[in-house]
Amino acid sequence: MHEDIIQFRHTLHQTPELSGQEFQTASRIIKFFSRFTPDNIYTEVGSSGVIVVFGKAEAPCVMLRCELDAVPIEEPPNLPYASCNSCVAHKCGHDGHIAILAAVAEALSLNAPKNIRVALLFQPAEETGEGSRQIVEDPVFRQVNPKMIFGLHNVPGYEHGKILVRKGTFCCASRGLTITLTGKTAHAAQPETGCSPASTMAQLIDFAENIREHTGLNNPLSFCTVVGARLGDKAFGTAPARAELYITVRSATDDDMLKMVRAIERETAEKAEIKGLDWHMEYSDVFDATSNDDRCVELIEKANSNRTVQLQSPFRWSEDFGVYTQHLPGAFFGLGAGITIPPLHHPDYDFPDDLIIEGANVFLNIIEQCKQVLSEH
Ligand SMILES: [Zn+2]
Ligand SMILES: [Zn+2]
Structure with a gap:
């Protein structure tokens, strides 16, 4: 050569x-x-x-x-x-x-x-x-x-x-999910007058980490990694209005990917509605x-x-x-x-x-x- x-x-x-x-x-x-x-x-x-x-x-x-x-x-x-x-x-x-x-x-x-x-x-x-x-x-x-x-x-x-x-x-499918939850800010002394996404965010983290249980999938290569989360600010007088959650979803088949993503979407919609939060989901780095x-x-x-x-x-x-x-x-x-x-x-x-x-x-x-x-x- x-x-x-x-x-x-x-x-x-x-x-x-x-x-x-x-x-x-x-x-x-x-x-x-x-x-x-x-x-x-x-x-x-x-x-x-x-x-x-x-x-x-x-x-x-x-x-x-x-x-x-x-x-x-x-x-x-x-x-x-x-x-x-x-x-x-x-x-x-x-x-x-x-x-x-x-x-x-x-x-x-x-x-x-x-x-x-x-x-x-x-x-x-x-x-x-x-x-x-x-x-x-x-x-x-x-x-x-x-x-x-x-x-x-x-x-x-x-x-x-x-x-x-x-x-x-040969290689797994993967994609990044960004979930945004938006409620209403309030004085930290009167959180009941606002609408905080905190508990919904916690529920969704738990849901993602136990995704196989929630979807009935059993391939160990189908799973979610919660890679990051943001909630409010270090402002002790304010209850938060906004949360962002970053999840990487990975799977051995495109079929499993679809099942997991749909399950997270359904769960987000359901839990956000219960709390009266707006929600939005975005995909990035989508690999089949x-x-x-x-x-x-x-x-x-x-x-x-x-x-x-x-x-x-x-x-x-x-x-x-x-x-x-x-x-x-x-x-x-x-x-x-x-x-x-x-x-x-x-x-x-x-x-x-x-x-x-x-x-x-x-x-x-x-x-x-x-x-x-x-x-x-
Ligand atoms: Zn490379
Ligand atoms: Zn590379």
């Missing part, structure tokens, strides 16, 4: 951009990938997305996806290529995922794909869960017309280069479950038989790749980043450069398998 690709990863690392703002990253990719003389480059897909295509237009297409965005974390200054942007850093290794696709592109440029088209997708805004929806809604995605899609994530804490696979759910196609998982295993490990249960974190597998067959898999590597989103985490070639080889093996499978259709 070319030393330039490692250098390219370091440049991306130095110039990270947050979700939805990855325009500079996209133009760096367009410039860097041009050297591999692809057959086509689509730009501004979704928003700042890029699709780089190798192979003839009539051949069936396999798509490989990576992400463009960094996370809002301050990076310590010890790396020679540390982030130049304050409080933004590539702490999820998306710079490494881009470099993996650069190594794939290099291989494809030396050995042009026959009977298959390979589309490399660079997706914005993964961390907020918005990017994959923007991509599939762009007519260019339909025009490229992928028949299968694959994506990977590096996973610290697992042996370097191991391939982690799972049929069905990443659900893998069985045959695509088997294809990954067959392509890389000596290195795959089957996961017993899905990862609890979320990933917006699930949007693609709602539209076409595909699979998302993990690539062990090493046992001693700091966890994702940790300030000391950095994508290991020696994983670039490992990831590229896994993808190239998958492309070989896809050639056989797609030419049968």
Whole structure:
């Protein structure tokens, strides 16, 4: 592999951009990938997305996806290529995922794909869960017309280069709920003249923390985390009028997600009405479950038989790749980043450069398998 690709990863690392703002990253990719003389480059897909295509237009297409965005974390200054942007850093290794696709592109440029088209997708805004929806809604995605899609994530804490696979759910669904309760303020000496959301807020915290009991769900991966709450102010003369409650809901299936969210909505409406409170609920960071196609998982295993490990249960974190597998067959898999590597989103985490070639080889093996499978259709 070319030393330039490692250098390219370091440049991306130095110039990270947050979700939805990855325009500079996209133009760096367009410039860097041009050297591999692809057959086509689509730009501004979704928003700042890029699709780089190798192979003839009539051949069936396999798509490989990576992400463009960094996370809002301050990076310590010890790396020679540390982030130049304050409080933004590539702490999820998306710079490494881009470099993996650069190594794939290099291989494809030396050995042009026959009977298959390979589309490399660079997706914005993964961390907020918005990017994959923007991509599939762009007519260019339909025009490229992928028949299968694959994506990977590096996973610290697992042996370097191991391939982690799972049929069905690979990563959990999750979403943030903000519940706002509004009543009427009063003098603290006469709280009965106002309408305080305090006890309703407490009831809803308890309801969320015991959500499985209230919904009859028994999957231990379906649960709520109360991540924050605000009620009134430190003003001892005033009874509060307003409360906000922040809950992260997580589940192994989209079905469980819907049941839990509906139950919280019903409970909020009911309890707010009893007290005469206004209520409002807002969703953010909405991720569907990443659900893998069985045959695509088997294809990954067959392509890389000596290195795959089957996961017993899905990862609890979320990933917006699930949007693609709602539209076409595909699979998302993990690539062990090493046992001693700091966890994702940790300030000391950095994508290991020696994983670039490992990831590229896994993808190239998958492309070989896809050639056989797609030419049968
Ligand atoms: Zn992340
Ligand atoms: Zn990530």
